[in-house]
Amino acid sequence: MTTVFARGLGYSYGAHRVLxxxxxxxxxxxxxxxxxxxxxxxxxxxGLLAGILRLQDGTVEFDGRSxxxxxxxxxxxxxxxxxxxxxxxxxxxxxxxxxxxxxxxxPRFGRPGPADFDAVQQALESxxxxxxxxxxxxxxxxxxLRRVHIARALATQAxxxxxxxxxxxxxxxxxxxxxxxxxxxxxxxxxxxxxxxDLNFMAPRCDQIALLHERCIRHLGSADAxxxxxxxxxVFGVQSxxxxxxxxxxxxPL
Amino acid sequence: MNRRMSMGMFLAIVxxxxxxxxxxxxxxxxxxxxxxxxxxxxxxxxxxxEPLAEDQQxxxxxxxxxRILIAVFGGAALAVAGTIMQAVFRNPLASPEILGTAQxxxxxxxxxIALGWASVSTFWMPVSxxxxxxxxxxxxxxxxxxxxxxxxxxxxLAGIAMNTLVGALIALAISRLxxxxxxxxxxxxxxxxxxxxxxxxADAAVVGVAMVVGIACVVPFLRxxxxxxxKDEGAxxxxxxxxxxxxxxxxxxxxxxALTVAFTGGIAFIGLVVPHMxxxxxxxxxRKLVPxxxxxxxxxFVGSDYLCRVLFxxxxxxxxxxxxxxxxxxxxxxxxxxxxxxxx
Numbered sequence: 001m002t003t004v005f006a007r008g009l010g011y012s013y014g015a016h017r018v019l020x021x022x023x024x025x026x027x028x029x030x031x032x033x034x035x036x037x038x039x040x041x042x043x044x045x046x047g048l049l050a051g052i053l054r055l056q057d058g059t060v061e062f063d064g065r066s067x068x069x070x071x072x073x074x075x076x077x078x079x080x081x082x083x084x085x086x087x088x089x090x091x092x093x094x095x096x097x098x099x100x101x102x103x104x105x106x107p108r109f110g111r112p113g114p115a116d117f118d119a120v121q122q123a124l125e126s127x128x129x130x131x132x133x134x135x136x137x138x139x140x141x142x143x144x145l146r147r148v149h150i151a152r153a154l155a156t157q158a159x160x161x162x163x164x165x166x167x168x169x170x171x172x173x174x175x176x177x178x179x180x181x182x183x184x185x186x187x188x189x190x191x192x193x194x195x196x197x198d199l200n201f202m203a204p205r206c207d208q209i210a211l212l213h214e215r216c217i218r219h220l221g222s223a224d225a226x227x228x229x230x231x232x233x234x235v236f237g238v239q240s241x242x243x244x245x246x247x248x249x250x251x252x253p254l
Numbered sequence: 255m256n257r258r259m260s261m262g263m264f265l266a267i268v269x270x271x272x273x274x275x276x277x278x279x280x281x282x283x284x285x286x287x288x289x290x291x292x293x294x295x296x297x298x299x300x301x302x303x304e305p306l307a308e309d310q311q312x313x314x315x316x317x318x319x320x321r322i323l324i325a326v327f328g329g330a331a332l333a334v335a336g337t338i339m340q341a342v343f344r345n346p347l348a349s350p351e352i353l354g355t356a357q358x359x360x361x362x363x364x365x366x367i368a369l370g371w372a373s374v375s376t377f378w379m380p381v382s383x384x385x386x387x388x389x390x391x392x393x394x395x396x397x398x399x400x401x402x403x404x405x406x407x408x409x410x411l412a413g414i415a416m417n418t419l420v421g422a423l424i425a426l427a428i429s430r431l432x433x434x435x436x437x438x439x440x441x442x443x444x445x446x447x448x449x450x451x452x453x454x455x456a457d458a459a460v461v462g463v464a465m466v467v468g469i470a471c472v473v474p475f476l477r478x479x480x481x482x483x484x485k486d487e488g489a490x491x492x493x494x495x496x497x498x499x500x501x502x503x504x505x506x507x508x509x510x511x512a513l514t515v516a517f518t519g520g521i522a523f524i525g526l527v528v529p530h531m532x533x534x535x536x537x538x539x540x541r542k543l544v545p546x547x548x549x550x551x552x553x554x555f556v557g558s559d560y561l562c563r564v565l566f567x568x569x570x571x572x573x574x575x576x577x578x579x580x581x582x583x584x585x586x587x588x589x590x591x592x593x594x595x596x597x598x
Contacts (some may be wrong), residue, residue, distance in 0.1 A: 052490035076493030086488025089346055090538035092480075100481050104493040108474050149488075156492065 001028025001189045002062050002078065002159040004049065005142045010057030011044050018044045020215040022058070026193055028159070031186035034195040036212030037236060042195040043084065045212065046162045049193065050081035062160065076104035079160040082153045084168065087145065088137065094148045095133040098123055101155030123154035126181055128174065142169035150178060154185075161185060163194040167201070179205050203227060211235050259535050261542040269548045271557060279322050279560045284567070285313045313486070321450040323458040325555040325573075328518045331465040331510040333532075333551025334472060336525025337544055338507040341479040342500050343409055346588075349526035350511040354390040354416040356522070359515040360446060361420045361427075362386025367442050368427045368435075380460065383516035387508050388438065390416055395504065445519040450559060450572020457517040464513035471506050472544060475499060479540040520574045523581025524551050530588060554580070 004026040011019040018041040026032055033040050034142040047053035051067050060067040062078055070078065080101075088097070100117040101123065112140050129147040137145060146169050153161060166182065167175035186192045193210075196202045203209060203223040211219040211226060213235045214230055219226045234240060281292045290305055295314045298305035305311040311332065315450045332350065339348040339355075350356045366372045366382035397412040424446070431439045444451075472479075481489040486496045515521060532547040555573070562571035 024449050030484050047487065050491050052487055073493045076491065081487070081491040083485065083487040083491065086484045086491075088483040089344055090533070092538050096539055097478075097539075100484070100492055103477055103481055106477065152492075209453075253586075 002191050002211045003009050003028050004079075004160060004191055005061040005064075005192075006045075006049060006058065007061075008058035009045065009048055009055070009060070011041070011048060012056065015154070017215060019048075020057075022212070022236055024049075024210060024217050024220070025137040026160075026191050028191050029186055029189045029206075030207040031183060031192040031194070031205065032210055033199070033206040034193055034210045034212060035164065035197065035199055035202075035235075038197075040212045041215065042212055043164055045106045045150060046081060046164050046193070046195060048125065048163050049160075050079055054183055056203060071105045076156060076158070078158055079162065080153045080156040080158040081164055082150050082161075082163040087149045091136045091138055093134050094129060094137055094140065094144075094151075095124065097137055097148050098129075098133070098155050101152040104156060119155050120151075122206040123151040128177055130223065143171055143174055146170055147178070150181075159189065160191045161193075164190070165196055166194050168194065175201070199227060261536055261546060262534050262548045264532075264542075265306075265549060266432035268546070268553055272549060272553050275560060276322055276326065279556060279564065280314055280318050280529040282560075282564045283313070283318065285310055287314065316455070319454040320458040321559065322556060323448045324450060324453050324461050324517060325559045326552045327458065327462040327465040328514040328521065329462065329524060329551035329553070329555025330529075330548035331468060331514045331551075332521060332524040332555075333528040333547040334465075335507040335510040337529040337532075337540070338472065338479070338503050338510075338546045339525065341482050341540060342503050342507070344483050344485070345409070346530065347526070348409070348524075350507065351522050351525060352417075352581055353413045354394045354420060355387045355508050355511045356515055356520065356525070357417045357420045357424075358387040358390025359383040359388070359512045360520055360525055361390065361424055362512070363445055363516060363519075364424045365426050365443050366444050367438050367445065368431060370438070372441075377457075380513060380516035384509065384512040386514075390420055391504065410444045427441050444572070446574075447519065447572040448521045448577065449519040450573055453517065461514055461517055464510060468506050468510040469544070469548065472503070475503060476540045476544060479503070479544075480538075483538070500523065518573075522553070522574060522578045523585070524554060524577060527588075528554055529583045531584070537543055 004024070006022065006024040009019050009022040010017070022045060034045065036042055044053065048055060051070070055068065067075060099112060099116065102112055102119060106112055106116060121130070124133045127147040127150050129144065131153050132140060132144055137148060140148065150163070150166060153163070161182070163182070167178055170178060179202070182192050182194065186194045186207070194202070207235065208221055209219070209223050209226040210217050211231065218235065219231055229239070277289060277292065281287050281289060287306065287310055291310070294303060295306050295311050296312065297303045299315045306314070335490045336349045339350060339353060342403055343353070362382040362385055363379055365386070366379045371378035371382065394409070394416050398409040428439055428442055478494050481492055481494045482496070482499065490496050511525065528551045529543065529547045532543055532550050536542045536546045544594070554577070557588065558576040559573045562573055562576050
């Protein structure tokens with residue numbers, strides 16, 4: 001199990017300060033929902049934790065190892081990100097796209113081996129994407145493509161999984177399935193952080209909620225503790241529709 | 255299911271075609287010899303056996319062999335350069351031509367010819383072409399956004415703008431030549447149309463070495479080329495150092511393009527259409543695509559040269575013109591595919 005420590009994270013796009021002294025701690029085996037308004041910096045925070053944005057201020061550590069001390073391939077074996085959009089313009093099959101997730105495990109001059117093919121098949125089956133794995137990704141629906149992208153992240157077998165809006169474009173059945181899969185990964189020891197605007201749907205399945213507001217993690221804790229009327233009003237500027245803080249409407253398989 | 259030909263099958267079909275076409279092209283022309291005599295001439299050039307009559311031996315070994323070899327090497331180099339460009343820019347319409355690399359080479363070569371450097375030493379022409387290619391591609395890359403990332407639209411607009419500007423500079427260089435300098439002017443024009451007529455063995459050797467070194471440098475990055483077709487976030491999350499890999503691959507593509515066109519002149523469309531042709535047959539995975547595009551590029555270049563030198567010898571066709579006449583319809587076919595809703 002891998003613990004993630006982020007301390008004092010700051011990030012600016014030119015003169016625009018997006019994050020300032022943001023702290024976040026993720027326990028191994030936990031699933032955390034990262035929420036906040038549009039433009040609050042959720043994708044930036046995920047990018048910094050995943051190492052795809054260069055740290056400007058602060059530190060990110062995985063079990064005490066600084067992300068800056070890790071080689072790129074070592075980092076990719078440790079933490080992976082499902083971005084909002086990582087489409088390709090070329091006619092790869094779903095299986096070929098998922099095999100890209102094995103890149104950090106294959107030597108530079110090496111070829112995929114049985115372990116890589118097994119990991120890809122397992123990732124495809126976990127995301128219910130095996131049935132269209134050999135189709136051209138350009139012919140897949142948005143939801144099918146999303147499942148392929150999540151399978152690609154799973155194929156990395158990284159213990160820390162970050163996902164930016166993982167259920168966007170998914171119908172309810174597959175959104176539930178993907179969320180249950182992420183929950184299972186967390187229960188098996190993965191550290192999962194996902195961003196979403198759908199508090200009602202996500203919160204019941206997450207161990208903690210991190211609310212990003214005014215450039216830092218303003219509230220961090222269990223759903224009951226964080227999603228109160230006062231906090232909802234402060235962060236999102238709306239009256240909560242739920243009488244008891246958050247609205248625990250749950251969905252599960254029929 | 256995607257139906258694709260295996261790389262082995264593709265190479266088993268195309269490589270013998272290249273070899274056959276090279277044999278035909280070597281043996282046919284104003285002087286035509288049998289394959290047995292061709293074998294004798296080739297063996298004699300390696301010091302084995304008796305040579306043919308002097309005019310035949312000279313025509314085959316000193317004149318035809320360099321131009322055919324440069325077509326083999328140059329076709330492969332340009333096709334691989336185009337494949338790299340399309341992967342790096344995540345854009346199936348990217349090519350050394352569209353991004354200004356070839357036009358930059360043309361400007362460099364034009365400057366070398368117009369200022370008389372090319373006649374001082376054969377060294378200056380390729381050096382000037384490579385420098386021109388690097389400057390123009392660097393400007394396109396920088397204007398489009400460079401290491402901070404770029405949109406396809408800004409990239410294409412930057413490429414179009416630089417191509418127009420460089421084209422104007424080439425026209426200016428030609429128009430400023432006086433009638434006394436007409437030799438240089440016609441040299442530039444023939445260069446721009448693609449010209450293998452005066453290819454020497456040393457030229458073919460330089461392009462051959464550039465192709466071998468360039469492709470050898472691409473091999474370690476074949477898997478990264480697949481990942482580069484994702485957006486930067488996706489590639490970086492999977493362990494690709496996007497900025498470094500993109501820069502290295504662009505440098506290789508520029509070098510391949512510049513060193514080839516410095517000796518072959520303006521050869522359009524190979525870098526754009528050959529990767530597409532190969533991709534349609536073997537799929538987009540670069541481990542298979544790069545070798546297949548390379549041999550297909552060789553086939554197309556040697557075939558175009560054969561067409562204008564052997565089949566239509568008195569038509570005044572230039573190899574670059576044939577390439578464009580073959581490439582443009584294929585490009586239009588790709589556009590029709592897009593209109594029908596198919597992606598490239």
